[in-house]
Amino acid sequence: MALGGLALLPGYGEVLSTAMDPTDNTDANGLRKFKSDGSGSPATSTQIFYSGNNVATYGKGNGLGDVGLACNLAPIQIGNRVWVDSNNNGIQDPGEGPLAGVKVTLSGPGLTSPVSVTTNASGEYYFSSSTSGTAATGYAYSLTGLTSGSSYSLTFPTSASAGTLLLSNKPNSATGTNTDVIDTDPNAAGLISFTLGQAGENNFSYDAGYAPCIPPSLTAIASSNTVCLGTPITLTAQISPADSYTYTWSAPASVTLTGATTATATAIGLPTGTTTFTVTASSSPICSTLTTVSVTVNPLPTASLTSATICAGQSTTITATGGTSYSFSNGTVNTTGLLVVSPVSTTAYSVTVANASGCTSSTTSAVTVNPLPTASMISAPSATICVGQSVTLTATGGSSYTFSNGTVNNTGLLVVSPVSTTAYSVTVTNASGCKSTTTASVTVNPLPTASLTSATICAGQSTTITATGGTSYSFSNGTVNTTGLVVVSPVSTTAYSVTVANASGCRSTTTGTVTVMPQAVLSLQASATLVTVGSPLSLSAIGCVGTVNWSTGATGATLSVTPANPTNTYSATCTTGPGCFTTASITVNTAPPLVWSSSRPRFVMAIRLPWLLRAVRAR
Structure with missing residues (x-):
């Protein structure tokens, strides 16, 4: 509880007041700081006296009176220490000594130009607004333009001691208590940026460590030291001790590297032969080490x-x-x-x-x-023929046809005339040269054995001629039947034909002749019809155009006879064909011979009359 005594602390943004604590420390009286940012929040308290159990002074902070400022404000100061970070851990370890001669530069508002100092033998440097300081190495005074709450920067070189020491790459790496007063603060560029504190506040936490170069142990490993063309390679840098390093991989120009600035890189496009990779690990621009690894690339086969x-x-x-x-x-x-x-x-x-x-x-x-051709073969008009007929086989499905009888063509047509039932095959070739084979059979039925009887008749007669060998008969006179019989009455010798068809429909033709013989004509003549017994005579068959058969058994147109009987009848038959004949006969008489007597002369007179021969004995 503020009791009335007040004082403003310039440059601090706080108000100092006499106060008592009526709750937690009811016997305490003294001073308390309050923030002047409008919140009125308390900052710190200072106990002036303790009333204890004295009721008379209990809670009476008014006895302190007013509050006044008794001295000048402290100057603003910036600085701290630069040291040799022997183990490069970014922390001021025991035994790590100071580093003198390092140039530190301050930049910011209120300075006409950046101000630089060089660290002294203790490795310390300071910048101060005080105007009463004594000039010395590592100190810069009278920087009256420094303004609390403004932004400033300190710049440190990245190397020191002629490049043998490097600015630590582990800023702000300390842990635990008081970390900011024992670690290194500059970043990799040697820069510390900060906001300047109030007057009287010493900014003594900006330290910088420089580490000596201790090359690490570096090994480069390839995922495989022998590969085939086109195989990517993983390259790994193994380093000891573990630390923060910068890596740079290099390879021939024809090889493409990915991750070339990391501990693990990938290489593609390796040519055949041996390729060497180099990796450099750096903890600073002047502290680095390198090593190589080689990969042999074998060619791919030409498949x-x-x-x-x-x-x-x-x-x-x-x-x-x-x-x-x-x-x-x-x-x-x-x-x-x-x-x-x-x-x-x-x-x-x-x-x-x-x-x-x-x-x-x-x-x-x-x-x-x-694909194979779809081969087919058919016969036209039918696959069944009769002996002696031909049929056309038609093959389809391709562009060339090779038949089993040796015929090759591109029409697919084959005319055949087998004498017996025959199977034919055809190999069909299409435009791709592919072949397919199929078969077809031609059934050959036998022809009927046709026969037709012939006949001989006499003019005016009729006769029946008979055809055999089939089931149907077609005669040349137009008669068609299944009996094979036809009655004809030609007026002259005539040839008849018949087409005989069997049950298979096969046909065969033959002929027969009906010979028409003329009617027989015959007459007989004798060289004499009355002769002396024992006298020969000649008989003649007149008008016969056929065969003459005499009753005596002789044949021929003439017959010599010697009649022995008083009356002798002779006959002959004229035959011009079967059943075509006629018969004629003739009678010859005989007379006894004349008898001559020597005592008296005699004479005989003979008179020849038709069909009668008489003898007259002379008397």
């Missing part, structure tokens, strides 16, 4: 795989080359590079080829499968 074109149902061998081992996409692995395949449709195959170095490359090819 090839033949293609092929086949017909459906065929197999083919595709050949891979370029290596010592071959792994095909169908799972086959061998060292010959040969693969027999029988795809049912166009198929792509791949092969991974490995060379003696174990490097691999892959390639693909295709086996094109062309």
Whole structure:
């Protein structure tokens, strides 16, 4: 509780007041600071006296009277220490000595130009607004323009002692209590930025450590020291002791590096042969170490795989080359590079080829499968023919046709005349050269054995001629029947034909002749019709154009006879054909011979009359 005595502390933004504490420390009286930022929050308290159990002075801070300022304000001061950070941990460890001769520069408002001092033998430096200081190494006085609450910066060199010491790269790394007074504060550029405190406040926490260069132990490791062309390589820098380092990887111009400024880099595009990588690890521009690692790159095999074109149902061998081992996409692995395949449709195959170095490359090819032609063969007009007929076989489905009888054409037509039932095959080739075979049979039925009887008749007669050998008969006179019988009455000799068809419809034709003989005509003549017994005579058959058969058994147009009987009848038959004949007869009489007597002369007179011969004995 403020009791009335007040004093303003210039430059601090606080008010000092006499006060008592009526709650926690009811017997305490003294001074209390309050913030003048409008909040009225208390800052610190100072106990002047303790009333104890004296009721007379209990809580009576008024006895202090008013509050007044009795001295000048303290100057503003900035500074602290620069030291050799032997182990480069960014912390002022026991035994780490000061570093003299380091130039420190202050910049900020109220300074006509940046002000620099050099650390003294104790490694200390100070900047002060005091005007009563004595000039000495490491001190800069009379900086009256310094303004509390303004922004200022301190700049330290990044190296010292002719480059043998480097500004620590571990700013603000201390932990625990009083961390800010024992650690190094400049960043990598040697800069500390801060807000200047109030008058009387000593800003003595801006320290800078410089570490000696102790090259680390550096090893470069490749993910593999022998690889195949195209394989990326992971490069790793292993360093001891562990610390914060800057890494730089380098490689030939043809190689691309990713992460070249980190402990782990990736390299791609390595050429065949040996490639050497260099890595530099730096803890500062002057403290670094480097090492190398080499990677041998083996070439990839030049993989090839033949293609092929086949017909459906065929197999083919595709050949891979370029290596010592071959792994095909169908799972086959061998060292010959040969693969027999029988795809049912166009198929792509791949092969991974490995060379003696174990490097691999892959390639693909295709086996094109062309369809087979749809072969067909039909016969026209029918697949069944008769002996002696021909039929046309028609093959379709391709562009070229090879028949089993050796005929090759591109029309697909084949005329055949087999003598017996025959199977024909055709190989049909399409435009892709693929082949398909089919067959067709031509059934050959036998011809009927046709026969037709002939006949001989006499003019005016009729006769029946008979055809056999089939089931249907077509005669040349137009008669068609199934009996094979036809009655004819030609007026002259005539040839008849018949076409005989059997049950298979096959036909055969034959002929028969009906010979028409003329009617027989016959007359008989005798050289004499009355002769002396024992006298020969001649008989003649007149008008017969056929065969003459005499009653005596003789044949021929004439007959010599010697009649022995008084009356002798002779007959003859004239035959011009079967059933065509006529018969005639003639009678010859005989007379006894004349008898001559020597005593009396006699004479005989003979008179010849038709059909009668008489003898007259002379008397």
